[in-house]
Amino acid sequence: MDDDTSQVHSTPLHSVSVAGAVIRDDGRMLVIKRRDNGNWEPPGGVLELDETPQEGVAREVLEETGIHVEVGQLTGVYKNMSRGIVALVFRCTPTGGEPLPTSESVAVQWITHHQVPERMSEVYAARLIDALDFNAPRVRSHDGVRLTSAQ
Numbered sequence: 001m002d003d004d005t006s007q008v009h010s011t012p013l014h015s016v017s018v019a020g021a022v023i024r025d026d027g028r029m030l031v032i033k034r035r036d037n038g039n040w041e042p043p044g045g046v047l048e049l050d051e052t053p054q055e056g057v058a059r060e061v062l063e064e065t066g067i068h069v070e071v072g073q074l075t076g077v078y079k080n081m082s083r084g085i086v087a088l089v090f091r092c093t094p095t096g097g098e099p100l101p102t103s104e105s106v107a108v109q110w111i112t113h114h115q116v117p118e119r120m121s122e123v124y125a126a127r128l129i130d131a132l133d134f135n136a137p138r139v140r141s142h143d144g145v146r147l148t149s150a151q
Contacts, residue, residue, distance in 0.1 A: 019044025021131030032105035
């Protein structure tokens with residue numbers, strides 16, 4: 001039993017988050033200005049233990065924006081190397097609701113792909129820009145601010 005215990009403790013711990021790249025028919029993308037840090041980002045958050053990644057995306061987008069979505073293709077996997085956070089990003093289609101600030105967001109907006117790099121850091125902008133590419137998902141690493149690798 002000691003071997004099992006030591007193996008568990010030596011296993012690195014990661015946090016899994018999910019985010020939605022919510023894209024309307026006109027190409028505009030849903031973004032939030034986070035209440036906790038003031039950054040513009042795609043809506044998302046920590047995946048709960050009892051939900052699938054798709055359920056988590058739908059829940060997080062609704063909680064942060066008031067928008068209901070249909071969750072589609074996985075468009076990217078992003079690892080924050082300094083914090084051990086793995087983020088799964090899915091392309092989503094809005095199906096209803098009105099964009100409203102919530103307890104987690106001070107602003108919710110639909111922006112064009114040209115506005116994405118102007119509004120957010122490279123790490124979060126990549127998640128939305130990658131979602132516009134209909135090829136296989138991207139796999140990227142970053143340090144929390146800058147991308148450090150790409151596929």
